[in-house]
Amino acid sequence: MSGDADRRENGADNEEQIITPWEVSGKDGGKIDYDKLIDQFGCQKLDSSLVDRVEKLTGVPAHPFLRRGVFFAHREFDKILEAYEKGEKFYLYTGRGPSSEALHLGHLVPFMFTKYLQDVFQVPLVIQLTDDEKCMWKNLTVEESQRLARENAKDIIACGFDITKTFIFSDFNYVGGAFYQNMVRIAKCVTLNQVRGIFGFVGEDHIGKVSFPPVQAAPSFPTSFPHIFGKRKDTRCLIPCAIDQDPYFRMTRDVAPRLGYHKPALIESLFFPALQGESGKMSASDPNSAIYVTDSAKDIKNKIMKYAFSGGRDTVENHRKYGANLEVDVPVKYLSFFLENDAELANIKQEYGAGRMLTGEVKKRLIDVLSSMVERHRKARAAVTEEMVDAFMAIRPLNILG
Amino acid sequence: MSGDADRRENGADNEEQIITPWEVSGKDGGKIDYDKLIDQFGCQKLDSSLVDRVEKLTGVPAHPFLRRGVFFAHREFDKILEAYEKGEKFYLYTGRGPSSEALHLGHLVPFMFTKYLQDVFQVPLVIQLTDDEKCMWKNLTVEESQRLARENAKDIIACGFDITKTFIFSDFNYVGGAFYQNMVRIAKCVTLNQVRGIFGFVGEDHIGKVSFPPVQAAPSFPTSFPHIFGKRKDTRCLIPCAIDQDPYFRMTRDVAPRLGYHKPALIESLFFPALQGESGKMSASDPNSAIYVTDSAKDIKNKIMKYAFSGGRDTVENHRKYGANLEVDVPVKYLSFFLENDAELANIKQEYGAGRMLTGEVKKRLIDVLSSMVERHRKARAAVTEEMVDAFMAIRPLNILG
Numbered sequence: 001m002s003g004d005a006d007r008r009e010n011g012a013d014n015e016e017q018i019i020t021p022w023e024v025s026g027k028d029g030g031k032i033d034y035d036k037l038i039d040q041f042g043c044q045k046l047d048s049s050l051v052d053r054v055e056k057l058t059g060v061p062a063h064p065f066l067r068r069g070v071f072f073a074h075r076e077f078d079k080i081l082e083a084y085e086k087g088e089k090f091y092l093y094t095g096r097g098p099s100s101e102a103l104h105l106g107h108l109v110p111f112m113f114t115k116y117l118q119d120v121f122q123v124p125l126v127i128q129l130t131d132d133e134k135c136m137w138k139n140l141t142v143e144e145s146q147r148l149a150r151e152n153a154k155d156i157i158a159c160g161f162d163i164t165k166t167f168i169f170s171d172f173n174y175v176g177g178a179f180y181q182n183m184v185r186i187a188k189c190v191t192l193n194q195v196r197g198i199f200g201f202v203g204e205d206h207i208g209k210v211s212f213p214p215v216q217a218a219p220s221f222p223t224s225f226p227h228i229f230g231k232r233k234d235t236r237c238l239i240p241c242a243i244d245q246d247p248y249f250r251m252t253r254d255v256a257p258r259l260g261y262h263k264p265a266l267i268e269s270l271f272f273p274a275l276q277g278e279s280g281k282m283s284a285s286d287p288n289s290a291i292y293v294t295d296s297a298k299d300i301k302n303k304i305m306k307y308a309f310s311g312g313r314d315t316v317e318n319h320r321k322y323g324a325n326l327e328v329d330v331p332v333k334y335l336s337f338f339l340e341n342d343a344e345l346a347n348i349k350q351e352y353g354a355g356r357m358l359t360g361e362v363k364k365r366l367i368d369v370l371s372s373m374v375e376r377h378r379k380a381r382a383a384v385t386e387e388m389v390d391a392f393m394a395i396r397p398l399n400i401l402g
Numbered sequence: 403m404s405g406d407a408d409r410r411e412n413g414a415d416n417e418e419q420i421i422t423p424w425e426v427s428g429k430d431g432g433k434i435d436y437d438k439l440i441d442q443f444g445c446q447k448l449d450s451s452l453v454d455r456v457e458k459l460t461g462v463p464a465h466p467f468l469r470r471g472v473f474f475a476h477r478e479f480d481k482i483l484e485a486y487e488k489g490e491k492f493y494l495y496t497g498r499g500p501s502s503e504a505l506h507l508g509h510l511v512p513f514m515f516t517k518y519l520q521d522v523f524q525v526p527l528v529i530q531l532t533d534d535e536k537c538m539w540k541n542l543t544v545e546e547s548q549r550l551a552r553e554n555a556k557d558i559i560a561c562g563f564d565i566t567k568t569f570i571f572s573d574f575n576y577v578g579g580a581f582y583q584n585m586v587r588i589a590k591c592v593t594l595n596q597v598r599g600i601f602g603f604v605g606e607d608h609i610g611k612v613s614f615p616p617v618q619a620a621p622s623f624p625t626s627f628p629h630i631f632g633k634r635k636d637t638r639c640l641i642p643c644a645i646d647q648d649p650y651f652r653m654t655r656d657v658a659p660r661l662g663y664h665k666p667a668l669i670e671s672l673f674f675p676a677l678q679g680e681s682g683k684m685s686a687s688d689p690n691s692a693i694y695v696t697d698s699a700k701d702i703k704n705k706i707m708k709y710a711f712s713g714g715r716d717t718v719e720n721h722r723k724y725g726a727n728l729e730v731d732v733p734v735k736y737l738s739f740f741l742e743n744d745a746e747l748a749n750i751k752q753e754y755g756a757g758r759m760l761t762g763e764v765k766k767r768l769i770d771v772l773s774s775m776v777e778r779h780r781k782a783r784a785a786v787t788e789e790m791v792d793a794f795m796a797i798r799p800l801n802i803l804g
Contacts, residue, residue, distance in 0.1 A: 132586050142583045172586075176578020181544045184534050184574075187610030192594075195609055207597055208589030211613035 020200055021244050022137065024271060031278055034072060034243075034270060041246050043073045043268065050074070053081055058120040065113045065269065068336055073243060075253065076265040080238050084121065089400065090236040091229075092117055093219045093264070095128035096156065098148035098170075099138050103155045104290035105370070106242075106272030108377070109337065111159040113269070114240045118162060124228060124398045125166045127156060128219050132171040136208040146172050153389050155293060158380035161392075164399040167228060168392045171215055179224045182259075186214040189255040198247045216245075217252040220264035228398045236262045243268040273333050277309040293378065297371045304331065304363050304370070312352075312359035323355035324362075331362045338369050422602055423646050424539065426673060433680055436474060436645075436672060443648050445475045445670065452476070455483055460522040467515045467671065470738055475645060477655065478667040482640050486523065491802065492638040493631075494519055495621045495666070497530035498558065500550035500572075501540050505557045506692035507772070508644075508674030510779070511739065513561040515671070516642045520564060526630060526800045527568045529558060530621050534573040538610040548574050555791050557695060560782035563794075566801040569630060570794045573617055581626045584661075588616040591657040600649045618647075619654040622666035630800045639666040644673060675735050679711040695780065699773045706733065706765050706772070714754075714761035725757035726764075733761065733768045741771050 017027045019037060026032045038045055046069070051062050065071050080090050094114045096107065118125050129152060131145035140148070149170040156168065175183070192210065195201055201209055220237050222229035229235050239249060246268060253263040271278075274289040288307050291300055311329025313319035326332050326349060339345045348365065351357040419429045421439060428434045440447055448471070453464050467473050482492050496516045498509065520527050531554060533547035542550070551572040558570065577585070594612065597603055603611055622639045624631035631637055641651060648670060655665040673680075676691040690709050693702055713731025715721035728734050728751060741747045750767065753759040 132582075135586055136590050142587065172583055173579070175582045177575070180534075180577045180582075181574055184537055184610055185544060187613055188538050188608050190609050191605065192603065192607055192609055192612060193605040196605070201594065203593065203595035203598070205594055206590050207592050207594055207612050207616070208586055210594060210609050211589055211616075214609070214613075 019244050020247060023200075024244055032271065037243060038073050041073075041243070041250065043075045043243075043246065043266065044077075046072055046074045046077065046267065050078060050081070053078075054120075057081060057085065060120055063113060063116040064340060064342075065109065065116075065337070067342075069270075070109065070337060071113060071240065071267050071269045073268040074266055075249070075268075076263060077238065077267050080236055080265045083236055088236070089123055090121075090238050090265075091123055091222065091400070092121075092125040093128070093237050093239050094125070094241060095130060095216070095219070096152055097130045097134050097137075098145060098152040099134045099140070101148060101151050102292040102294040103152065104272075104292045105334075105338075106290065107155075108159065108293065109269055109272055110240050110242060111156055115159050115161055117238070117240060118165060123165070124400045125161065126219050126225060126228070127161075127166065127168045128216070129153060129168065129170040130212075130216065132175070132208075132215060133212055135172075136206070136212065142172060146170060150389060153392065154381055154384045155377070157384045157388060157392055158377055160380070163388075163392055166392060167225065167396075167398060168389075169395075170393070173393070174395075175215065178226045179218055182218040182221050182224045183214040185259055186217045186252070186255050187211075189258055190214070190251060194251070198251055213248055213251055216248045217255065220249065220252045220256070221259070221261045227395050228400065233260055234262065237264040239264050239266045241266065241268060242271060244271070272337065273330060275303060275307040275309065275330055277328060277330060278333065291370055291374070293374055293381070295374060297375070300371050300374060301367050304367050308334070308363060308366070310359040310363075313355075316358065319358065320355045324352045324357075324359065326353050329359075329362075331359065331366045334366055335362070335369065338373060339365075421646050422649060425602075426646055434673065439645060440475050443475075443645070443652070445477050445645075445648065445668065446479075448474055448476045448479065448669065452480060452483070455480075456522075459483060459487065462522055465515060465518040466742060466744075467511065467518075467739070469744075471672075472511065472739060473515060473642065473669050473671045475670040476668055477651070477670075478665060479640065479669050482638055482667045485638055490638070491525055492523075492640050492667075493525055493624065493802070494523075494527040495530070495639050495641050496527070496643060497532060497618070497621070498554055499532045499536050499539075500547060500554040501536045501542070503550060503553055504694040504696040505554065506674075506694045507736075507740075508692065509557075510561065510695065511671055511674055512642050512644060513558055515669075517561050517563055519640070519642060520567060525567070526802045527563065528621050528627060528630070529563075529568065529570045530618070531555060531570065531572040532614075532618065534577070534610075534617060535614055537574075538608070538614065544574060548572060552791060555794065556783055556786045557779070559786045559790060559794055560779055562782070565790075565794055568794060569627065569798075569800060570791075571797075572795070575795070576797075577617065580628045581620055584620040584623050584626045585616040587661055588619045588654070588657050589613075591660055592616070592653060596653070600653055615650055615653055618650045619657065622651065622654045622658070623661070623663045629797050630802060635662055636664065638664045640669065641666050642669045643671070645670040646673070674739065675732060677705060677709040677711065677732055679730060679732060680735065693772055693776070695776055695783070697776060699777070702773050702776060703769050706769050710736070710765060710768070712761040712765075715757075718760065721760065722757045726754045726759075726761065728755050731761075731764075733764045736768055737764070737771065740775060741767075 017032055018025050051066055055062050092114055094110050129149040131149040134140055135142055135145040153168050195210055195213060218224045222232055222235040249264055249266055256263040276289055288303060291303060309330040311325035313322055335345055348362060352362050419434055420427050453468055457464050494516055496512050531551040533551040536542055537544055537547040555570050597612055597615055620626045624634055624637040651666055651668055658665040678691055690705060693705060711732040713727035715724055734751060737747055750764060754764050
């Protein structure tokens with residue numbers, strides 16, 4: 001899986017928006033049109049009736065990411081709920097492409113949400129670290145990709161997953177056996193023309209790229225984890241991910257019935273905006289485009305004060321008169337992700353939008369929220385030992401009954 | 403690896419000869435022009451000076467396959483000998499694509515020769531069973547490919563390999579870890595355009611085919627077997643195989659120096675002719691085109707009497723007058739592979755070619771030779787237990803010192 005948008009040289013300023021696992025760019029380099037994306041990809045909008053259903057089923061308020069539309073699209077999430085209502089368990093699958101040592105806040109989004117799903121549904125979870133993908137796409141050595149995978153695993157564990165229900169694996173360590181057999185079964189069902197259409201591969205691409213989609217598809221099928229699911233083929237899979245990963249799972253869903261599996265269901269998020277504004281995801285090549293979990297309180301303050309794009313007006317006078325443009329304001333967007341208190345968020349939006357609150361005040365609140373969140377993460381990560389990493393990554397049975 | 407020629411529907415009657423791992427057809431459907439093939443592929447002819455050098459180095463007469471030109475081409479076999487002369491050990495790598503339960507005589511050729519090489523050079527050997535390849539190309543299930551791989555392993559073991567120096571593995575069981583890491587390293591160095599050029603893949607081919615060449619390439623590098631070679635990167639590899647496998651190893655040789663390995667050396671054989679004559683290899687779809695190691699003495703007699711293409715003349719009178727055409731005579735070709743006594747072979751060729759021996763007499767001698775060879779194989783295979791298969795396929799250190 002890929003966590004950052006690596007725009008190809010000729011990727012920007014397309015006439016149409018382009019969303020692939022390696023390229024995210026809006027029409028004419030502008031904002032992503034998510035409604036259009038749902039149409040393009042053929043997924044469903046995640047509407048409030050589904051959110052209500054989740055709350056009813058779990059007996060707890062929905063996660064802010066769910067009730068605020070951060071996870072805004074899905075494929076057959078309703079079927080997962082329907083089966084769950086009938087007493088049928090499913091499993092969760094998410095992942096990360098370990099291309100960098102430190103995660104930024106956007107990287108945490110799927111993991112924070114997946115932890116919520118694991119908690120409320122009490123289901124097993126597999127987390128794939130695609131060190132092979134990053135070795136192939138990023139020109140990292142095998143050893144460096146493996147090192148980054150293990151470092152990233154610590155950040156993931158720090159999100160609080162239940163070790164009795166969570167299996168973290170890196171492809172370089174885990175590919176083989178039942179997993180490789182599923183890779184081959186999947187690869188047999190997909191033609192070269194199809195992957196060219198889905199992923200945009202060209203003749204100059206190396207064959208590692210063409211070989212990779214089955215690696216990311218395989219965890220969607222329970223038999224890829226015989227130590228967890230035995231030989232069961234009928235366990236359903238739910239994949240929380242950013243919507244740029246949809247092409248992999250469109251391919252997987254196409255293949256699933258031919259191999260005798262349920263199609264994996266998806267619950268898909270918006271991209272987390274860069275500090276500079278929302279025209280894509282964040283760029284790994286510009287450290288000032290994102291807040292990292294390794295940033296100090298001072299870094300966070302500096303970055304937000306200096307780089308977070310403001311929807312405030314050019315003068316205080318105009319601001320008081322017209323109010324902030326919340327559509328483009330990054331501090332408000334970040335608060336919409338991470339400020340848990342709904343009433344406070346609504347109040348900020350109202351006051352800021354009406355010009356009664358200034359950008360500086362909003363940024364100050366954001367700095368507080370992110371500093372304490374990052375500090376909490378830093379402490380949790382510092383408590384993750386090598387032994388805990390080994391334990392999460394051990395090939396072992398999980399508690400799949402509840 | 404593929405052991406039989408699976409001609410594509412439009413493969414026959416090409417204007418030029420086509421030799422790929424899946425298609426073997428001579429120009430206009432006729433005989434293979436091996437000299438031309440050496441030119442096309444860019445390998446070297448294995449001349450008598452190299453054979454002499456092997457005899458001198460090993461202190462024993464060269465194998466009939468070597469002194470009679472069955473193994474007729476090579477790539478850097480001279481470098482292997484040069485290094486060996488300096489006291490540097492190498493390892494052998496060969497393989498089989500397990501597409502059928504029973505092997506035919508052509509399948510035995512590389513294994514008989516590899517056993518000779520192992521015996522005289524006292525070097526370790528890895529044998530790859532490409533059950534993944536056959537699952538993908540032959541539309542076999544994973545389970546059936548695995549079953550065939552294990553059955554074929556018994557026939558291979560029956561060829562007499564030294565268990566202290568031989569590791570047999572199937573891809574479905576062994577791909578992973580260091581081996582998978584090398585697959586990825588190799589895949590990164592080869593473009594889609596290159597494999598299309600080398601193997602003739604087209605857009606309608608499934609991506610499993612595109613993913614496979616690195617699987618067959620990986621055993622050429624010693625680090626794919628850390629239990630045998632540890633982390634050593636400088637151990638040379640010699641690959642005995644039929645020449646249709648050359649495309650895989652041309653690709654591998656191209657990649658090797660970029661990854662810090664020696665290019666694998668090759669020693670390549672002619673195709674074993676079908677009973678009906680020499681215009682390619684044998685067809686798995688026609689059981690009467692080949693002698694199988696499971697054939698009874700009666701089967702062998704029937705097949706040779708009925709189907710072995712004769713170079714004898716239409717009448718006894720003409721035969722006595724003109725002699726047999728040894729160029730097209732299949733019984734003589736088969737004897738050239740399997741009759742060990744050089745003097746007797748020379749005598750048969752002389753007498754038969756002069757018309758003093760009749761086809762029936764030559765066929766009778768061939769029936770004797772093959773019946774006893776197949777009977778010997780049958781007994782050896784019957785003695786191979788499941789435990790022996792497990793032992794040969796166990797991931798373990800080998801005796802690599804002598």
